[in-house]
Amino acid sequence: MNAADPSTIRAVRAIIARAKRWDMFFAMLGILSLMVGVLTFSVLFLDMAIQGVPRLDLEFFTSFPSRRAANAGILSAWVGTVLVMLVTALAAVPLGVAAGVYLEEYAPKNWITDIIEINISNLAGIPSIVYGLLALGLFVYYFGFGQSILSAGLTLALLILPVIIVATREAIRAIPQSIHEGSYACGATTWQTVRDHILPYSSAGILTGVIIGMARAIGETAPIITIGALTFIAFLPTAPFSGEPPAGLFDWIFAPFTVMPIQMFNWTSRPEAAFTVNAAAAGFVLVFMTLAMNGLAIYVRYRLRKNIKW
């Protein structure tokens, strides 16, 4: 029987058809799984948008919280969120990137490094409330930062540090060995290699990790409550150089604060229906902030990657 025999061809076609049924089956399964996530998010987001968007006006952004739902706004919450995120980014990015670079480029391959690596992966799995408790003891009381923006920012920084470290390492590993060796072969030191090659070429990947971390941090509530964020706050942190002399650029970091998720949580626990609408509006703004951050990250990553070809 040779290959051109009609019965052979029929048999081959039957085999292909059977194999393709599995292809179809898996594709359907994949679409279904995907839909679970996408649809759930879409429904939640739409529901929130339908409820909340009509409530959004300029006043909502420029008003402090109030006992009357119609007058209440998210001024202190969004300012608080922006400032806490700023502290988080300023603390977590340099520490996380430096740790990642050290582990990839400098650390000797021995059991101490292995233990550190295992610890970092485990850190990512620790419940955020535990970070809150640690921060309460360490930042709030031991270092005496109080229930401030600084404490909150540092707490969230700790929380997302493992994410940034892991993303940094992955981004560095994606750089081909040949580029690495090319730099050393030119006579570069490890630091020159890191500064001139490793960091520039891995910055897109690092940025992705930073954004994933920040997106997680922006919605965190538990650790912030643990360290004592206020739920009702009717003033803004001191603007730079405006506080009591000697006023400085960073007076605001010791100010009490609230953040968006806490404001939402506070509103949802009120009995009046009008506050639920407020919560939906605030939720919409929070999701929008996260999406905007992601969008910015995608754009910057595209710009950074455009000039990197191996």
Place this chain on the structure above:
Amino acid sequence: MQIPVGLEAGVEGTVLKADVRELDFYYGAFHALKRVSMPIHDHMVTSLIGPSGCGKSTLLRCFNRMHDLYPGNRYAGGGIVLYPDNTNLLAPEVDPIEVRMRISMVFQKPNPFPKSIYENVAYSLRVRGMRNKNELDDRVESALKGAALWNEVSNRLKELGANLSGGQQQRLCIARALASDPEIILFDEPTSALDPIATASIEELIIELKEKVTILIVTHNMQQAARISDFTAYMYLGEMVEFGVTDQLFIKPQKKATEDYITGRFG
């Protein structure tokens, strides 16, 4: 340590640039180079041939201490002496960065940095602390001319190195290796990723380059070794089987093993 006798016998009018002396090298527990000795003649092309896994690339990468980048690699005895200053490149007290400043390398696959053509060549000067714009410009130009690339790229120095063709990229890497005025350039199978036309241009360039610099090249292509090198070393299983003037080695090898390899009976 003394230079094993017989290796450079019959070679007159050449000066030694470097000398591998009874070198032992280990990857972890694997004995990759076994008491390897060979001379490197000044301003000559020396090629290393042998079947894959014979240790030719390993030996090449000893010359710029590339092995120091990875844990578990060990220089276990012997050394590589660089003349005229008699420095043992493998001595623990010699900084690998100093070695790489004197001996540069061109890799198997063109590996331009994802930077501009100019910055690629300038990089080996920048790590040496050169900041003067005019001086950099001059050196980049002469390195690109030396690598026979200047005419093709002189008006697009700001473009990415990766936009060049494969052969041009490899010549860019040669320019980068050349810019710092090295004493030796190591080539690790520099044409294995290139098409025949690009290969021919790289081979021609290597022959031209020996006016300026000593060249050590690993190649899996015996015809290439025969075409471009003055001296050839045949290695097998981590040992130096035979070293000699290229013509003699290919026409009248002293050892049966070499003859088997170059006639294609083995390898």
